[in-house]
Amino acid sequence: MKPIRAVLALACGLVGLTQATGQTGGDGVDHALLIQKWDAQSLARGEKLYTAVCITCHGTPEKVGTLPTSRAFWKDAFKNGNDPFSLYKTIGQGTNQMPPQLWMTPEQRYDVVQFLRESFLKKYNPAQYFAVTPEYLASLPKATNGVFQKTAEMLDYERGPKYLRMDFGPAMFWTYQVETNNFAYKGIAIRVDKGPGGISKGRAWMMFDHDTMRWAAAWTGDKFIDWVGIALNGSHETHASIVGTKSFVNPVGPGWANPATGRFDDSRVIGVDKKPYGPLPRSWAHYKGLYRSGDDCVVSYTVGDAEVLESAGLETSSGVAVFSRTLDIGKSSHDLLARLSLETVPTFLVGQSGAKIIRENGMNLLQIPASSTPLKIKVILGDPGVGIDPGVVYGFAVSSQPATDLQSRIKLAAPHSQPIQTQGRMGTNNGAFAVDEITVPTEEQMPSRSWMRLGGFDFFKDGKSAAVCTWNGDVWLVKGINKTLGKLTWQRIASGLFQPLGLKIVNDKVYVACRDQIVRLQDFNGDGDADFLENFNNDHQVTEHFHEFAAGLQTDRDGNFYYAKCACHGRTAVVPQHGTVLKVSPDGLKTDIVAHGFRSMNGMFVDDDGTCIVTDQEGHWTPKNRINWVRPGKFYGNMWAYDHPESGADSEMEQPIVWIENKIDRSPGEMVRVPKGSWGALQGSLLNISYGMGQIFVVPYEKAGDSMQGGVVALPLPLFPTGIMRGRFHPKDRQLYTCGLFGWAGNRTADGGFFRVRGTGKPSYMPIEIHAKTNGVQLRFTDALDSTSAQDVKSYTVSTWAIKRSAKYGSSQTNKKTLNVKSARLVSDRKTVFLELPEIQPTQCMEIKISIRGADGVLIDRKIQNTIHSL
Structure with missing residues (x-):
């Protein structure tokens, strides 16, 4: 059996991927025959597939998987049917946190179904073991077109691991x-x-x-x-x-x-x-x-x-x-x-x-x-x-x-890599934003056959070129970035680096954030290729744990570098750097811990005043995803990170700007602020780039005593094909560029991509301010609203709930409430709405659903999820 390639470690989750349908019936598949062919060999094949792919998140009766919210087949009931054909469809289509396994052939899917039935259901969970009868087999969909056609994912899998x-x-x-x-x-x-x-x-x-x-x-x-x-x-x-x-x-x-x-x-x-x-x-x-x-x-x-x-x-x-x-x-x-x-x-x-x-x-x-x-x-x-x-x-x-x-x-140059040409794709200008693609080379174009899962990027001073790193160790030079993206060239200038997930260009020198070091690329002969992979800083404390990524790379106005060092997954920290934000001096000679108590941060942002903002992922001691305003020396809640307080009480940790439910953003990435002169009324806004959803969110927030509180609301954009997670505004065209990848636990499963998000100047109707008052919530939008719909209380639904921080992975919702919207008032600027909420109280989680119209009659559907620490 071929080894399972990394992109197939999909069992760690996918929610709401509607374009992936899989094979269900009437597709050249004889479902009854595949079930009737079950034998010891198919059972062994199913066990190998489960062990290679599914076990990571689902686990076994003896060992909990790394995503404990995944279904435990030996004790849980199935939600979408427990008969073989229903399980076959679930594997192919994906459901809840289970992604579509489009690479699996029908035979492989039924192999896994047989293994689940015989190894887990029959022995441990007999109530879920469906009896296969002749009548059931006769009821299955028939193969109507005669010949099963393999998908592109199946054909790619047969080529072997990337x-x-x-x-x-x-x-x-x-x-x-x-x-x-x-x-x-x-x-x-x-x-x-x-x-x-x-x-x-x-x-x-x-x-x-x-x-x-x-x-x-x-x-x-x-x-x-x-x-x-x-x-x-x-x-x-x-x-x-x-x-x-x-x-x-x-x-x-x-x-x-x-x-x-x-x-x-x-x-x-x-x-x-x-x-x-x-x-x-x-x-x-x-x-x-x-x-x-x-x-x-x-x-x-x-x-x-x-x-x-x-x-x-x-x-x-x-x-x-x-x-x-x-x-x-x-x-x-x-x-x-x-x-x-x-x-x-x-x-x-x-x-x-x-x-x-x-x-x-x-x-x-x-x-x-x-x-x-x-x-x-x-x-x-x-x-x-x-x-x-x-x-x-x-x-x-x-x-x-x-x-x-x-x-x-050492005076000899590195072998020169030839540039590869691609053609950019321009998006349509139908809405407030257009998305253009800086097209990555295909595997067939690249002599290196690189796995193009993009982990970070930045621009050179000329604005026409950028450097991009990939998770599997490449750095690429991209030229031809202009208004039309008509002719792009990609040149691989470095390779073999240790899982780089951040890149920063300072004085036209490329710095790459890897798990083991920050590498500075030195090109001695001017051909673009890195002749010397210089160690700028390797103070990193590295263990063998799979989860301790070094994510993002930013600088402050004093020239200090910053990156995030993840903690261990499902176990306590080993070294002081586990679960920290780290600061490296401009000369690379010193590393300091800025703050600690984080779990799994995917990148970070440093504001103009030096403030660090990082996201974190749901898990143990982290009940939901969150966005954190980092205060030096403070503890951020993960009791399994290094140097934690004695008590696990919430009062011992710095509270986040917002707790985010998985259905809104299951895996937040890096933050970025819209600079002055960009995107009209959105200038100055904070954005969250979502790996988990392939979306971009505006993050309106306010100061609340010693803390910050706010929320997230999605920009009106199509979903990106991959898990975008890094973002920078271009120094010349003032538009947002973003890149990302898919590894696991994300909705958007393309290997990677590089994109530009252009503001078109059309109204976006985005909430950009949220203020929690003693009697309600005030929202300010980017554009004028229709007074009738904006002042109709039926246009809003407000709910709240609580979550519990503990050693348990994540948290369920408790104390759910729907608040009475007593009144909705549009103030004189026609952009600000005050919702009167007599029952409002501080809450970890609030959701505000909005369905109103703009002043031009355009329907506006927005959903804000926010946190209120104080009123």
Whole structure:
């Protein structure tokens, strides 16, 4: 069976996707025959599919899924029928938080249905086990057109996983498990056998850990890694592991002794689990970046005051392979000591130098006197294989070419990638807004076959070009951004980065927010391609947990950078950075925690005055999605984040601007403010870009004592095809640009996209102010309203409810009320309506449904969901 690609991890939710119908009947499918063909083989296929796709969110009787609100088949009743054909339709169409599995063939759907029936219903939930009779089979829809036609999604699935089709380049930054209890949290895996196709098509690799400056492992085989993980095959609670034959493995810890002490004692941050995390102190060792030099990769770092360049290599002879390390070490004021390998691994120096290999505490160590620096040196090492005399490694060392000049090599440019042309699509100007598409290249157009799930973007000073990053590690240069979008070019300028989900351009330099670092791209020869992936800051504390994304990248007017670091999912925090907003100094030398207690923030916004605003996602200790006005040093409610208060009382946390129900916005993304001179009366408004719904919301708010309170209301726009989540207003045309992706738990399932939202100048009739009064709510709209409908109390429905914050995932609605709208008054500006609500009280959740007309007679249907902390 083919591996399930990440986009198929869809069981984590889809609400209201009306365009996906799936196959139901009369479509060339003989439903009765597929059910009659059930046997042990189809049951096994169904189990594999459930384990690969459905188990992530639904779980099993023994283990709760990562989305506990998903249906537990072993105890819950079905809402849309429990017979096989009804379950088949549910899989194909999607319902509630279950998305349409359009990639599944009819046979695969019925395989899963059989597994659910036999493994869960029959044993644990017999009331839901439907008896299949001859009469039932005869009642099923007949295949009327004779031939079943596979969907585009089915055909795409048959091509294999997108992560295996993609060329990641020769190096891939990721978290890798090397062995049990041995992780390279900031691993840089480098392909050392030359050839096309990138790292996944290699047969030999070495891995550098830029937290510790150790070479964690070297290995060979016909498979690079196991390809599990949230951004690869979509699985939750998993992480990637290397596979194949390991030639050497080094234990967790510093790769170089502290030059000041000569000792390897690890002084990094100790997590709750008593393990060390994050980088070594800069005075000890510091990773500077990775050069893409021709077809090679060269790592740059420091040890004490010594500059070090290093490249990994492979040497083969008569079917035997060993690995090499080539080092160019600058002048050091201290003696240096490096860990090379376990003493059981054959390890030798090439040629003569002032350095030597010594054995100490079970390790082969490279000893370099300060007086011998600077020097160039080469090491040959690795287990040559079972049944092969380890002495052959010494033979390699004797015959190997001496250390190459890495100073010269890093002057070579990265391979140039050719631009790809696309044609933009202009939207219609029928309403207040038009949506244009900055069309991404198709897989067939890209030699890299990149998975175009866009995680962030920004514009260069000329306004005609932008840089865009993708979740699977690319950075693309996009040119031709103008009024008509007639001719766009896309050039891949970097690859292999660690799940970048934010990008910022400062002084025309591209900064990329990755899980392991903020990377600054350096192009030395002006061809657009990044020749040096410079580490601007890697203070990040990275664990193997799948959920700890580093999302968004913004700057304030003082030049500080900001990003959001997610907490763990379904478990307590391990490191101080879990569930925090982080601030990095303009020179990249310092990282501070701004605020803590968050769960899963998808990007962030920094206002002109330096105020940070972040969204957060429903989950444990987060009863619903929310938008947070960040106050430095404050706690924001997630008791499973790091450094939480003793009490879980609501009074101990900063309250959000608004709590948002899933049906309104199931997964908010990044915020952005409409700048002065843009979008008419909406200028100055705060916008929420929704990943979960593929929508954009206006966020009217007001100050309420020491807090902010407000709501969300959707802009009158068509739904985007993907989960948009980043937004910036263009510096020249003053329109909103947005990009996004689909990973899981979203309504809009296209891989990704890049769009422009243009204000047309036509009325939008948007509520842009909301004020909670002691006797009602005052709403101000962008445009004049019809006085008759605006003052008719039947035009409004107002309801409230409560939610409960607890360790339970999410919250149901309690204390539901419909408030009496005693009167509705349109004030003299004809844009402001006051709703008199005698029963109004502070509430976590209020919904105001509006159906009125504009002054020009246009019907206006709006729905506001808001929070009131005080009146």
